[in-house]
Amino acid sequence: xxxxxxxxxxxxxxxxxxxxxxxxxxxxxxxxxxxxxxxxxxxxxxxxxxxxxxxxxxxxxxxxxxxxxxxxxxxxxxxxxxxxxxxxxxxxxxxxxxxxxxxxxxxxxxxxxxxxxxxxxxxxxxxxxxxxxxxxxxxxxxxxxxxxxxxxxxxxxxxxxxxxxxxxxxxxxxxxxxxxxxxxxxxxxxxxxxxxxxxxxxxxxxxxxxxxxxxxxxxxxxxxxxxxxxxxxxxxxxxxxxxxxxxxxxxxxxxxxxxxxxxxxxxxxxxxxxxxxxxxxxxxxxxxxxxxxxxxxxxxxxxxxxxxxxxxxxxxxxxxxxxxxxxxxxxxxxxxxxxxxxxxxxxxxxxxxxxxxxxxxxxxxxxxxxxxxxxxxxxxxxxxxxxxxxxxxxxxxxxxxxxxxxxxxxxxxxxxxxxxxxxxxxxxxxxxxxxxxxxxxxxxxxxxxxxxxxxxxxxxxxxxxxxxxxxxxxxxxxxxxxxxxxxxxxxxxxxxxxxxxxxxxxxxxxxxxxxxxxxxxxxxxxxxxxxx
Numbered sequence: 001x002x003x004x005x006x007x008x009x010x011x012x013x014x015x016x017x018x019x020x021x022x023x024x025x026x027x028x029x030x031x032x033x034x035x036x037x038x039x040x041x042x043x044x045x046x047x048x049x050x051x052x053x054x055x056x057x058x059x060x061x062x063x064x065x066x067x068x069x070x071x072x073x074x075x076x077x078x079x080x081x082x083x084x085x086x087x088x089x090x091x092x093x094x095x096x097x098x099x100x101x102x103x104x105x106x107x108x109x110x111x112x113x114x115x116x117x118x119x120x121x122x123x124x125x126x127x128x129x130x131x132x133x134x135x136x137x138x139x140x141x142x143x144x145x146x147x148x149x150x151x152x153x154x155x156x157x158x159x160x161x162x163x164x165x166x167x168x169x170x171x172x173x174x175x176x177x178x179x180x181x182x183x184x185x186x187x188x189x190x191x192x193x194x195x196x197x198x199x200x201x202x203x204x205x206x207x208x209x210x211x212x213x214x215x216x217x218x219x220x221x222x223x224x225x226x227x228x229x230x231x232x233x234x235x236x237x238x239x240x241x242x243x244x245x246x247x248x249x250x251x252x253x254x255x256x257x258x259x260x261x262x263x264x265x266x267x268x269x270x271x272x273x274x275x276x277x278x279x280x281x282x283x284x285x286x287x288x289x290x291x292x293x294x295x296x297x298x299x300x301x302x303x304x305x306x307x308x309x310x311x312x313x314x315x316x317x318x319x320x321x322x323x324x325x326x327x328x329x330x331x332x333x334x335x336x337x338x339x340x341x342x343x344x345x346x347x348x349x350x351x352x353x354x355x356x357x358x359x360x361x362x363x364x365x366x367x368x369x370x371x372x373x374x375x376x377x378x379x380x381x382x383x384x385x386x387x388x389x390x391x392x393x394x395x396x397x398x399x400x401x402x403x404x405x406x407x408x409x410x411x412x413x414x415x416x417x418x419x420x421x422x423x424x425x426x427x428x429x430x431x432x433x434x435x436x437x438x439x440x441x442x443x444x445x446x447x448x449x450x451x452x453x454x455x456x457x458x459x460x461x462x463x464x465x466x467x468x469x470x471x472x473x474x475x476x477x478x479x480x481x482x483x484x485x486x487x488x489x490x491x492x493x494x495x496x497x498x499x500x501x502x503x504x505x506x507x508x509x510x511x512x513x514x515x516x517x518x519x520x521x522x523x524x525x526x527x528x529x530x531x532x
Contacts, residue, residue: 018061022079023494029057032088037081039498041490041505041532053086053102055137060100061090067125067141070096084220085332089144098125101332102139119172120327129192145327151312153322154348159384164323166388167395169315169346172325173306174399177343180206181214181303181336184246185239188215200239214239214303219335221421224257231260243301243338247288250421251281257424267528269470271427280428283435284420286452295446297340297413300406306342307334341414343406351389352382357408362386412437413445433467436460472519476512477531483508490532505532 020027022036035051061074072092080087088100099122126141133139150165157165182200190213193199199215201207216222216237224231234256240246255278257263262274271277291298307314307328316327345351364383368376397404412434419431438445439453455463477488484501486492492501509530512519516526 017075018057019076020079021076027079032057032077032079035081036079036494038494038496039492041484041486041492041502043489047489051081051086053137055102055135055139059134059136060088060102060139063126063135063139064090064098064100064141065092067098068096068143070094072096082330097144099142099144100139101142102135102137119175120325121331122327122329140332145316145329147316147318147326149313150315150317150322150348153317154312157322161323162388163391165317165325166349166391168323168325169310170392170395170399170403172328173396174403176306177304177339177400177403179305181305183214183239183241184303184335184337185214185216185237186218186335187305188213198239200241214336217335218333220333222253227257228260231256243298244288244291246338247291247417247420248285250417251285251288251423254420254423255281261424263424267525269427269473270429270466272429272432277423277428280432280435281420281423283452284416284431287416287435287438287447290447290449290452292448294448296409297338298446300338300340300402300409302339302402303336304339304342305334305336306339307331308342308344309334310346310348312348338417339402340406340409341417343403345389345392345407349388349392350385352385355386355389357393361390410441412441427470429463429466429470432463436463469520472521473529476519476526476529479512480505480508480531484532486532488531 020029020032022031027036033052033054035048040047061077065071065073070092072094074090075093076091078089078091080089085101089097090100091097122142122145124140124142127139128135129138131138154162180203182202185200188199190199190201190211193213193215197215199213201210201213204210216239222235222237235253236249238246238249240249258274258277258281262277263271265271272280293299293301309330310328314328314330315325316329318324318326362383364379365371368379371379393404393407396407416431416434416438419426419434423431435453436455439451439455442451442453481487484490484492484505485496486501492498509527512530513523513526516523519526521529
């Protein structure tokens, strides 16, 4: 399946004088192909090999040179990398700049968003999703985002400016939520659809040219690494016109994976037998089937495009007025999904598990000035984050009532879809707890008929205990990630001291082993499950 298929004439452009840089240092072409944006605490060779990408640099330069209104040879390339793409800032001889990204399954930034809304996204100048093209890899050429990353300005901004920025972000998200899409899935050029492909055209008022459609999802979760074709052939990747169809497809995907490739993990929290896993997923399917427009989630089902990775590096603001958003970047893996499933607090608002939705404004303790400096700093930070959460809630409610309702919807319903989609990878333990909770609120949540989730008192007690084991297991992972400043792959930023991180990892493991009983683990079990 080719997600975005485009043709672009390759003009002649010499790159003999090409200068290639990475973090200000000159690098070779081979170093351009390698992954050099940090190191990994585990599986380093495997992960770096996965991110190695060789392509015809001269051909890419030729495409970039003729992309946009400026036709000028590329003279300098600055290598930038993310977790899922290689990004190159390409400077032309005439001083103009473009950004090349590869090798995502290319899906954006979606031109309808650029052309038919006020949402600020970089303009696409050229793309090709056929890796057999002359460049030898999928690519997308975009205008360079104007302004600067929010992360560079946030610390300089006053509190009132932070709240003004949140108001402006909510305006953009309300604009996104107002776009009507015909189904859940991914955005495609209609010309890229081939015989047998399923798709739904966009409405004429949204896409007067008739160039775009919603087709099968290109979300990474639908494409398992080294997954057999016999498994993937059973997947319904969409497009899904209804909320039940979306949920049922998730459950059937995980059923196919478990039936044909049951995952065996020798240690860690309980996963349940293959029969138990399949029974829970079939139960989830029945719940999705009954999720009509009278249910709480069924009242917020609209297929919605939403930027689900809004950290400060993906938001560009004006240099002069940083409350003004001038570009949102990294749309390549964004999909169209039900509104309540998409809406969430931006990543830069760090609300804790104890955050309470609603209008009550939190206050600082009266005796805060009597506390030591560290305790004061922690409390003031948490209070500021909570206040930003309240501001986000309030402005969302003013700008788009359905976004506000989605924020206020009990997280149980979003978790049901999320946990269902993770069943093969993570186990059915958290999904089963979601189903137990849904059984408790079946009538109150607007479901009709009998609830398909039937658990005895003893079963509920057993499954809640297994879920606590699951949570304790993941608390260890979260502790390690937070303390080491890393992610699930053990990524360490290039500016960090890797050897120091390795030493801190060893020290943290020894501390956790000393306190292993608090997590219900033996010392040996702690060593086996330690992520890094």
